[in-house]
Amino acid sequence: AQSVTQLDSQVPVFEEAPVELRCNYSSSVSVYLFWYVQYPNQGLQLLLKYLSGSTLVESINGFEAEFNKSQTSFHLRKPSVHISDTAEYFCAVGDFDGATNKLIFGTGTLLAVQP
Amino acid sequence: EAQVTQNPRYLITVTGKKLTVTCSQNMNHEYMSWYRQDPGLGLRQIYYSMNVEVTDKGDVPEGYKVSRKEKRNFPLILESPSPNQTSLYFCASSFGSGPSYEQYFGPGTRLTVT
Numbered sequence: 001a002q003s004v005t006q007l008d009s010q011v012p013v014f015e016e017a018p019v020e021l022r023c024n025y026s027s028s029v030s031v032y033l034f035w036y037v038q039y040p041n042q043g044l045q046l047l048l049k050y051l052s053g054s055t056l057v058e059s060i061n062g063f064e065a066e067f068n069k070s071q072t073s074f075h076l077r078k079p080s081v082h083i084s085d086t087a088e089y090f091c092a093v094g095d096f097d098g099a100t101n102k103l104i105f106g107t108g109t110l111l112a113v114q115p
Numbered sequence: 116e117a118q119v120t121q122n123p124r125y126l127i128t129v130t131g132k133k134l135t136v137t138c139s140q141n142m143n144h145e146y147m148s149w150y151r152q153d154p155g156l157g158l159r160q161i162y163y164s165m166n167v168e169v170t171d172k173g174d175v176p177e178g179y180k181v182s183r184k185e186k187r188n189f190p191l192i193l194e195s196p197s198p199n200q201t202s203l204y205f206c207a208s209s210f211g212s213g214p215s216y217e218q219y220f221g222p223g224t225r226l227t228v229t
Binding site: 103 | 165
């Protein structure tokens with residue numbers, strides 16, 4: 001069975017500091033990995049995804065994640081965070097076995113950016 | 116504007132009183148699904164639908180029903196709500212099934228059952 005582990009429930013960080021949100025996955029089939037962001041009182045938005053090809057994927061707002069098959073990880077990083085990055089971040093692995101189009105989510109990491 | 120809408124956004128109800136949470140998308144998506152979000156558990160899929168009149172159970176379907184009579188709508192029905200269904204519910208849709216199809220999420224419905 002596929003699963004996702006986000007070890008950190010909350011990550012406090014000062015503005016302009018770098019941050020890494022950790023994600024480890026377990027999958028016995030093809031690996032499709034996603035990061036979603038949930039701003040306060042909003043739905044989830046896709047931040048970035050890894051489907052195949054280059055193991056380093058980037059978002060339009062400066063986040064990046066690297067697929068590491070040997071360590072079964074897909075950590076999210078940003079070199080310099082802003083107050084506006086405060087949100088909850090969910091890592092997910094995709095289960096696309098024919099009839100299903102399911103995302104299996106981790107428990108989420110709250111990124112709290114402080115001035 | 117392309118979007119997934121849910122109504123109501125907030126609902127407080129009592130045990131046993133039937134309720135429906137509506138979900139509608141204007142993107143002509145074939146695939147729709149419902150998730151519930153609980154602290155420490157992340158999001159878990161309740162039901163999904165590949166197309167009109169085609170629905171199937173997700174990971175936590177107990178106590179829920181769905182229907183898909185029109186392509187754009189996918190209501191979630193709680194026939195007899197119980198306190199353990201207090202949660203934040205999200206509807207999602209995508210054009211097709213597969214990793215290339217981005218799933219779009221609604222704004223969420225916060226349900227409290229007393």
